[in-house]
Amino acid sequence: MLEGGTRYPDWLVVEQRLRERLARLINAADPDDIALVKNTSEGLSIVSQGLDWRDGDEVVGLHGDFCSNEMVWQALADRGVRYSAVDALATDDPEAALIAALGERTRLLALSTVHFATGYRFDVTRVVEACHMRGVLVSLDAIQSLGAVKFDLQSTPADFVVxxxxxxxxSPEGLGFLYCRPALRELLTLHQFGWAMRDRPYEFESSGWRPALSARRFESGTPNMTGIHALDASLSLFEDVGLAYVEKRVVENIAYLDERLRGIDGVEIATPAGSPHRAGILTFRHTRIPGQTLHASLMAKRVICxxxxxxxxxxxxxxxxxxxLxxxxxxxxxxxxxxIKNN
Known part of the structure; x- marks a missing residue:
């Protein structure tokens, strides 16, 4: 606090380094493809509100996806855009169900890489390939997978990743990122404006301005420097440990929990079996105990769930x-x- 803004140039170095780390995290070609946003919802909203929608366009999504990844598309109804939610997780092949729902008016498919409740890990490479063959854009909400399992933008070239x-x-709450495919960047209409999104952000007394050519055009105001330093430190840890090791340990932990939970009478595993469709989430139910009741009792014992x-x-x-474990x-x-004994 006593130094005021004397360290601000150093902070900018950390900010740029974070963009580079995030680009490496998803294997993006250029740090300029990364915008820093407050959270996943803001990133999704930048995409949903920025695309040039036409009356009759359709967005295909997942029934029961996390609410933010439904709301931002449902909010387009007054622009004539239809949101079609597919109950894909109720089928034997969720990816095939999503692909089968793509129609002539489908402009975009919105999907979470891992389902927030069941832990189902989608084969997003298969989905992206099918969408692009049909000229359909893909927006991925990756918050439930990044940092747990690897994601490679080169093999899964989604148009937007948030x-x-x-x-x-x-990292603390309050900072996330948006990846936008470079060819689409200038096609997204801007709805937020401020000094930080200009091509020369620190020329405060200049009379004219234009948006940055990079993804920084989506960042309107003062950056969250505390969050930037924290996320930079977190990604440094992941780079030191190695994402391959992280994924190996995460999958092993889930396999251990699965095996042990199946030995408890009345427990049913909601997360699909098999590593291809598993990430870091395991969800289970008990046939005789409501989830909320069990949750309250476990949290009272400091079992974080x-x-x-x-x-x-x-x-x-x-x-x-x-x-x-x-x-x-x-x-x-x-x-x-x-x-059970007390009831």
Whole structure:
């Protein structure tokens, strides 16, 4: 605080380094393709409000996706855009169900890389390929996968990728990013304006301006420098540890929980079996205990979990040791027994 703005040039170095780290995280070609946004919802809104929609256009999405990834497209109804939600997770082949829903008026498919409640990991490469063959754009909400499992933009060339940094990326709330395919950048109409989105942002007394040619054109005002430093530090950790190791440990943790939970009477696993469709989330239900009841009891014992899909969502990160997972299973088993005994 005593130094005031004397360190601001150093902060700008960290900001640029963060863009470079984020580009490496998703294997984007250029840090200029990365915009820093407040959260996933803001990034999705920049895309949804920026595209040049025509009356009768359609957006295909997933029934039961996280609400933000439905709302931003549903809000286009007054512009004549129809949002079609496909109940793909109720089928044996969710990707095929989404692809089959693409029609002549479909302009964009919006999807989360990993379902927030069940933990289903979509084969987004298959979906993107099918969409692009039909001339359909793809917007991916990647907050439930980045930092847990690898994502490669070169093999999965989505048009837009958005994620906040506060989940698997281990950063505070309030900062995320938007990737926009370079060819589409200037086609998105801007709806937010401020000094930071100009091509020469620090020439405060200049009379004229134009938007930056880079993805910084989507950043209207003062950057979240605290969040920038935090996310930069988090990504430094991931680069030191290695994303391949992170994914290996995350998948191993989920496999361990799955095996142990199946040994508890009355437990049903909601997350699909098999590593291709698993990331870092495992959701289970109990046949006799409501999810909210079980959640409250587990949280009282400091078992960190979330009530999702009528059950309990567990999401241990790569650094969670097996002894903690074992204690978690013991707490879950004992809690279930106590609830049943007292009812």
């Amino acid at each position: 994620a906040g940094g506060h989940k698997w990326l281990l 979330s009530p999702r899909a009528g059950g309990i969502r567990l999401a241990p990160h790569f650094y969670t040791p097996e002894k903690i 074992e204690r978690t299973i013991e707490h879950i088993d004992q809690t279930i027994q106590n609830i």
